[in-house]
Amino acid sequence: MPAAVLILAAVAVACVPAASALAAARWPRRSPAAAILLWQAIGLGWGLAAIGALAGLGADQRPGVVRGAYALAYRLIAGRGVAAAGARSLPAAIRLLSLATGAVLLLLLSGALLAASAAVLRARRRQRALLTLLAHGDPKVPGALVVDHPAAAAYCVPGLRSAIVISAGTLDLLDQAELAAVLAHERAHLRERHDLVLLPFTALLQAFSWSVTARQAHAAVALLVEMLADDQALRHRPVAARELATALIRVGAAGGGRAPLGSLAVSDHGADGQVAARVSRLLRPAPRLPWPAIAMVCAVAVLVVTVPAAFLLFPS
């Protein structure tokens, strides 16, 4: 078996334990942005390597996996059958099966991304329409929309016409400084389009809902995005870590406790630990990673993507 396929397969397989290790690691809390970059690289690198390995197993990868797979697909469509890639090549059935699996994986991943994007856009359009009818402004939270409901909720609707929504319950629950902290946090989400960071991981989770690693990856990135917004909130506004932490505790603890909507009484174990992790990070901040460590993380991220991409594109 040729080296390119072996290396691609090794990268794809290694990405899974690497993702689990990254999900369990403590250092990402100290530099969420670098960790998010590494998560994105692992996700992209895994996809490239897995699809590339499958396609490369089927095709003649001497001209590069992409061109080899393209040539093979072209021969098949033209009805010329599978050309022998060399004396030591695998049986045609296995090569076709492997190529087909690679194509299915590619379609599954891109389809999941499209489906997730469409669902997100639909849900946001509905949110905006409802907010236009129901929400009103309030001088306590300038720039945000208030919905009259006793439950504690604070969220943002990202997009080109973005909105920050605060429930009346949250207005009662938090004091002025805490509300300012919440607004700064949500503005950071909207400004840096954190929703776009999370979207591919949501799609991955929907495509592989059975996968523990996909769940770990999604939860880890979701938490890192929140931590990033917490950091940004402290940086851009006269917001104190303490107010942000107490706001988090009050909103997080209120949601389950006095939920007036039936289904809200059910606790969300996925969120357990996340609020506590953010609170302890705000109250006892760990120093940021030193710059050589960040540079190393970035270098690893670049390698994880460029190595599979190189084997896909260039002759070996």
Added chain:
Amino acid sequence: MDILWESRDPLTVRQVSSGLTERDLAHTTVMTVLDRLAKKGFARRERDGRAWRYRAAESREGYVTELMLNALEQTGDRQAALARFARSVSDTEAAALRRALGALDTGTRE
């Protein structure tokens, strides 16, 4: 829309117009707005002779509930549409968080 929510009976465009006393809107403006609400599914309309009568498709509370359910939904990890400030936690963790808050508050607050 508030006028439709407050009325028990379906209203004609003219009745909605006369309800909007604080704002002097043209009849056609109100007609356009009601037409758009109907197209978006927020209002239902029915023929009454030569005029349309409009009523709200669902109560205001129904829409608020939908909005909040979406905002707080517990299957939130499958949805990337909204970004929540803090997701609600289980009762045990809520109790632990409240204890931490109590410890914080005994310093300067309340």
